[in-house]
Amino acid sequence: MKAGWWLPRSLQARLLAMVLGLVTVVWLCAAMLTWVDTSHELDELLDAHLAQSAALLVLEADGDEDDVGDIPFFNKYTHEVGFQVFIDGKLITRSPNAGTTPMSTVTDGLSTVRMPNGANWRVIGVQLPSRRVQAFVGEQLESRQAILRALLRNVLWPLLIALPLLAIAIWWSVHMGLAPLRDLSRLLGKRRPQALDPVVLQDMPDEMRPMVGELNQLLERIGGMVLAERRFTADAAHELRTPIAAIRAQAQVALGAGEDVAQRSHALHATLAGCDRATRLVEQLLMLARLEAQGVRSAMPVNLCAVVRRVAADLAPAALAHTQSLEVEGEGACNVAADETLLGVLVRNLVDNALRYSPAGARVLVTLQPCAQGVELRVQDSGPGMAPAEIQRLGERFFRVLGTDQPGSGLGWSIVKRIADVTGADVQIARSELLGGMAVTVVWPT
Amino acid sequence: MRILLAEDDSMLGDGLRAGLRQLGFQVDWVRDGIAAERELASGVYAAGVLDLGLPMKDGLDVLQALRARRIVTPVLVLTARDAIPDRVRGLDLGADDYVIKPVDLNELAARLRSLIRRAHGQMQEVLTCERVELDPSARQVRLDGQAVVLSTREFDLLHALMRNAGRVLSREQLEQQMYSWGHEVESNTIEVHIHHLRRKLHPEAIQTVRGVGYTVWRMQVAP
Numbered sequence: 001m002k003a004g005w006w007l008p009r010s011l012q013a014r015l016l017a018m019v020l021g022l023v024t025v026v027w028l029c030a031a032m033l034t035w036v037d038t039s040h041e042l043d044e045l046l047d048a049h050l051a052q053s054a055a056l057l058v059l060e061a062d063g064d065e066d067d068v069g070d071i072p073f074f075n076k077y078t079h080e081v082g083f084q085v086f087i088d089g090k091l092i093t094r095s096p097n098a099g100t101t102p103m104s105t106v107t108d109g110l111s112t113v114r115m116p117n118g119a120n121w122r123v124i125g126v127q128l129p130s131r132r133v134q135a136f137v138g139e140q141l142e143s144r145q146a147i148l149r150a151l152l153r154n155v156l157w158p159l160l161i162a163l164p165l166l167a168i169a170i171w172w173s174v175h176m177g178l179a180p181l182r183d184l185s186r187l188l189g190k191r192r193p194q195a196l197d198p199v200v201l202q203d204m205p206d207e208m209r210p211m212v213g214e215l216n217q218l219l220e221r222i223g224g225m226v227l228a229e230r231r232f233t234a235d236a237a238h239e240l241r242t243p244i245a246a247i248r249a250q251a252q253v254a255l256g257a258g259e260d261v262a263q264r265s266h267a268l269h270a271t272l273a274g275c276d277r278a279t280r281l282v283e284q285l286l287m288l289a290r291l292e293a294q295g296v297r298s299a300m301p302v303n304l305c306a307v308v309r310r311v312a313a314d315l316a317p318a319a320l321a322h323t324q325s326l327e328v329e330g331e332g333a334c335n336v337a338a339d340e341t342l343l344g345v346l347v348r349n350l351v352d353n354a355l356r357y358s359p360a361g362a363r364v365l366v367t368l369q370p371c372a373q374g375v376e377l378r379v380q381d382s383g384p385g386m387a388p389a390e391i392q393r394l395g396e397r398f399f400r401v402l403g404t405d406q407p408g409s410g411l412g413w414s415i416v417k418r419i420a421d422v423t424g425a426d427v428q429i430a431r432s433e434l435l436g437g438m439a440v441t442v443v444w445p446t
Numbered sequence: 447m448r449i450l451l452a453e454d455d456s457m458l459g460d461g462l463r464a465g466l467r468q469l470g471f472q473v474d475w476v477r478d479g480i481a482a483e484r485e486l487a488s489g490v491y492a493a494g495v496l497d498l499g500l501p502m503k504d505g506l507d508v509l510q511a512l513r514a515r516r517i518v519t520p521v522l523v524l525t526a527r528d529a530i531p532d533r534v535r536g537l538d539l540g541a542d543d544y545v546i547k548p549v550d551l552n553e554l555a556a557r558l559r560s561l562i563r564r565a566h567g568q569m570q571e572v573l574t575c576e577r578v579e580l581d582p583s584a585r586q587v588r589l590d591g592q593a594v595v596l597s598t599r600e601f602d603l604l605h606a607l608m609r610n611a612g613r614v615l616s617r618e619q620l621e622q623q624m625y626s627w628g629h630e631v632e633s634n635t636i637e638v639h640i641h642h643l644r645r646k647l648h649p650e651a652i653q654t655v656r657g658v659g660y661t662v663w664r665m666q667v668a669p
Contacts, residue, residue: 237526237528241526241546242526243458244548246457249458249465250464252461253461253464253468256469266464267464270460270461
């Protein structure tokens with residue numbers, strides 16, 4: 001989920017803005033409803049008062065034509081109300097602030113009138129049925145609005161005071177609530193890169209538990225990887241030291257052989273073989289390192305048949321020298337979408353292994369054919385094969401089958417597995433039904 | 447001196463065996479942990495060179511099993527595992543020395559001689575017995591300060607006797623200490639070598655204990 005551009009990036013600011021905005025809107029709605037409702041009720045009440053006053057005036061004035069004159073102001077509030085009484089169209093009595101002409105043209109009922117002084121008045125006119133007596137009672141509208149304004153002020157003032165207080169309270173509680181997050185970032189900031197023990201936070205809120213849990217699981221996985229790498233480094237050092245120790249020992253034997261030509265020659269040959277072995281091991285380690293760094297990626301289709309034939313042509317002379325036979329059987333279109341070099345390395349490792357661990361006179365058969373899932377490559381040999389337990393351990397780096405004199409590093413199989421992963425293939429090892437030795441089947445789905 | 451080499455790598459094992467033979471050791475070579483334990487337990491070896499990453503049974507397990515059986519044959523661990531905890535563990539489990547691959551053959555031989563010497567309670571490398579002096583590293587023998595030329599077998603026989611001075615060794619024990627596998631030993635070979643030694647040194651250099659074996663008396667520590 002992506003936050004909108006209008007949302008502040010800070011959680012604290014976001015929460016603050018949302019809560020304060022909501023409170024203000026709710027409060028303003030309440031104020032508006034109060035205004036509408038109160039003004040309606042007030043109008044009704046005050047209009048009723050006007051009507052009542054006018055009715056009283058009319059009844060009082062009926063038949064009492066002599067009381068003519070102005071009524072003095074009783075107090076300052078009487079400015080806001082006024083009245084007039086007419087009998088037979090003649091003004092009998094009025095309040096000082098009412099004019100001498102009728103206040104309103106509406107003689108029977110409510111009306112709002114603009115007075116000569118510019119003020120708006122609410123006026124009620126009342127007549128006796130005989131139409132002899134006519135009374136007007138008016139009231140400044142402004143006074144009604146003053147009441148409403150006062151009311152509104154009292155509703156809104158607390159809001160103005162409460163909002164900043166609320167803001168402070170929210171800011172503070174959010175700040176306190178986010179303290180564990182700050183603790184966590186401080187804790188993570190102080191960690192050494194090698195530290196892979198789980199992060200432990202005192203008084204962690206429930207909301208943070210999943211995050212810290214995931215973090216710890218990630219650390220655990222990284223720890224496992226680091227451990228595997230360390231073990232690999234140790235194993236690699238071991239594997240490199242052994243050929244170097246052998247080279248050194250053989251070289252010293254050659255030096256100390258003296259007159260014994262046969263011994264010196266044997267030792268020198270062994271020294272060279274040791275160098276070849278160390279070279280091969282370093283090459284394989286580099287290949288493996290490059291493969292580890294390489295992620296799964298797609299590539300253009302490659303004709304696997306051509307790759308297999310090329311590898312077989314490379315390895316055939318050595319096989320023939322050991323009186324081993326190497327055959328390739330391929331049919332149909334065998335295109336695989338993968339890097340050609342990687343495919344070559346995979347095929348070479350499989351065929352080389354089959355030749356290497358099979359005795360002289362053995363047969364190695366490479367078959368290539370389309371299958372239900374895609375393209376199937378199978379390398380079989382008539383060698384001694386492997387026990388199920390050994391097959392299980394295969395692919396642990398540097399694992400080598402016992403009792404073999406071949407100077408393998410145990411890395412070839414790791415490389416095969418890795419290339420299969422990278423090119424999306426599936427690898428199976430079993431006993432060869434046809435030849436009795438090992439059968440390695442690699443399937444690339446299409 | 448007959449030693450057992452336990453190393454699974456064929457090229458390194460071959461080199462070590464040839465090199466140690468050049469330096470005067472009788473070397474038997476095994477390639478797995480179970481064979482190593484069995485052979486070291488036989489007691490015929492003056493010392494063992496043990497690789498740790500052995501198939502069937504790890505070198506450290508072999509060492510632990512041997513020490514648990516109170517077999518005190520000196521063992522030199524030769525390994526690529528160079529981490530301090532590994533070394534400490536190896537030494538604590540009963541290794542007498544811990545050497546990291548690759549190793550110089552001369553150094554390996556010197557360390558083996560030192561191990562064997564210490565196992566026999568000697569402080570000095572040169573063995574002295576009355577008028578006879580034997581220097582194992584130079585493979586030299588002197589009688590009254592004069593160098594005496596001995597054949598390899600004669601030297602090994604004298605060395606075995608002088609290493610065990612004061613103890614009577616049977617003919618079988620001497621054969622076992624002198625000959626590695628694959629050497630046919632004639633029934634009277636030891637007698638012939640004893641005869642030659644007495645002739646080259648002096649008649650009382652080696653005593654015969656009838657029906658038991660041979661011995662050299664009193665060993666003196668050189669000043």
